[in-house]
Amino acid sequence: MGQNTHKAVIAVLAETLPGERRVALVPADIGKLAQYDIVVEAGAGLNAGFVDEDYSAAGGKILARAEAIAAADLVLAVRAPDFAGFAPGKVVISLGGRDAAVADAAAKAQILHLGMERLPRITRAQSMDVLSSQASIAGYSAVLEGARHLDTLLPMMTTAAGIVRPAKMIALGAGVAGLQALATARRLGAVTYGFDVREAAREQVESLGAEFVFPDVPDAKAEGTGGYAAAQSDDQQFRLRRALTEALSRTNLIITSAQIPGRVAPILIDEETIAAMLPGTVIIDMAAETGGNVTITKPDQIVRHGRVTVIGPTNLPSAAPTDSSRLYSGNMRTLLTHLCKAGPLNLQAGDEILDALAGDQALPARAAA
Known part of the structure; x- marks a missing residue:
């Protein structure tokens, strides 16, 4: 895993998690990685709309898994593979960097797992x-x-038969997903609102034509490191839920995306809040994979509480696998270029x-100059 004199080999694997339709590298990016030899597992891109012939034409070599x-020096995937059949010392780059089970499996198999969630929030790593x-992609898909x-x-x-009033939509959490949800809902004609515990999010929410909701709850508003919201105590979360109830009782579509890296997602909606909602209200809980922002959320299930529907999708990007793969691949290409920026x-x-x-x-360890 130190300096190499040969051209490093990248392997692009097919995803094995049920419902995962993305691929880690698309054919268009193969030609931009001339410093590597690239092999692709047969069928790796099929679910994202990329056939083996596309990879071969771009310079990739199609192989069995x-x-x-x-053959690989670096193995690329979207979701962390189970490491079965991996020789000790292999390097895998994928999501799963905050998953304890992935870390344990990698350690047991003696695999170096580079988790993309651990990427530092610095300017040169944004791409x-x-x-x-x-x-x-997830914010867009959540609204649909x-x-x-x-x-x-x-x-x-x-x-001629009458007027249909626009629905009201609110995004709880004004990160990338929440802001994209607001933009999408507004393009579709909804009246939009946005909430975040960070006052700094107001400008971004309002720039999208949404009204910023910021309940007056002392000590419940906080910004953590790296631009994320800070963790809150159970009491702070309870008081915030009660303060949000009035605004949520007037909305038809609620998108929640509040998450804190490495922590269980904060509870923003409980059964008392749900009881006050309009009949037919739909909640899309984008934090379902980390516990959910709603007390009754179940991952990848639809839960009905009276006339309110709560949906907990855990893989919304796979709803648009072609474009989500292109974006993921672009991120991966930039990282791979960085790893070879000074030669091998x-x-x-x-x-x-x-x-x-x-x-x-x-x-x-890096050798002394």
Whole structure:
């Protein structure tokens, strides 16, 4: 894993998680990575709309899974593979950097797992930020999913039979996903509102034509490191829920996306709040994978509480796998270019980005100049 004199080999694997339709590298990016030899597992891009012939035409070599893994210096995936058939010392780059089960499996298999969630929030790493690129797709998809389950239409319509009033939509959490949800809902004609515990989010919410909701709850508003919201106590969360109830009782579509890295998602909506909602209200809980922002959320299930529907999708980017794969691939291409920016592949300690991706795992020491 130190300096290499040969051209490093990248393997692009097919995803094995049910419902995962993305691929880690698309054909268009293969030609932009001439410093690597690239092998692709047969069928890796099919679910995202990319056939093997596309990869071959771009310069990739199609291999069976075991052959691709065996040939690789770096293995790329969207979701962390189970490491079955991986020789000790292999390097895998994928999501799963905050998953304890992935970390344990990698340690047991003696695999260096570079988790993309660990990417540092610094300016020169922005073009590698898969969490942001995929959150943008997820925010868009969340609104479409919510609209599909609503009993009403999002836009206002004037017809000979009467007027259809526009639906009201609110995004709880004004990160990348929440802001994209607001932009999408507004384009579809909804009246939009945005909430975040960070006062700094007001300008972004209002720039999208939404009204910023900021309940007067002392000590419940906080900004953590890296632009994320800070964790709140149970009491702060309770008081915030009660303060939000009035605003939520007047909305038809609610998109929640409040998450704190490495922590269980904060509870923003409980059963008392749900009881006050309009009949037919739909909640899309984008934080379902980390516990959910709603007390009754169940991952990848639809839960009905009276006339309110709560949906907890955990893989919204896969709803648009072609574009989400293109964005993920672009992030990955930038990272791979960075790893070879000074010549042969270098996975030694001392690089701010690489050190962050490795987390607590040991990297080879950088040789003294």
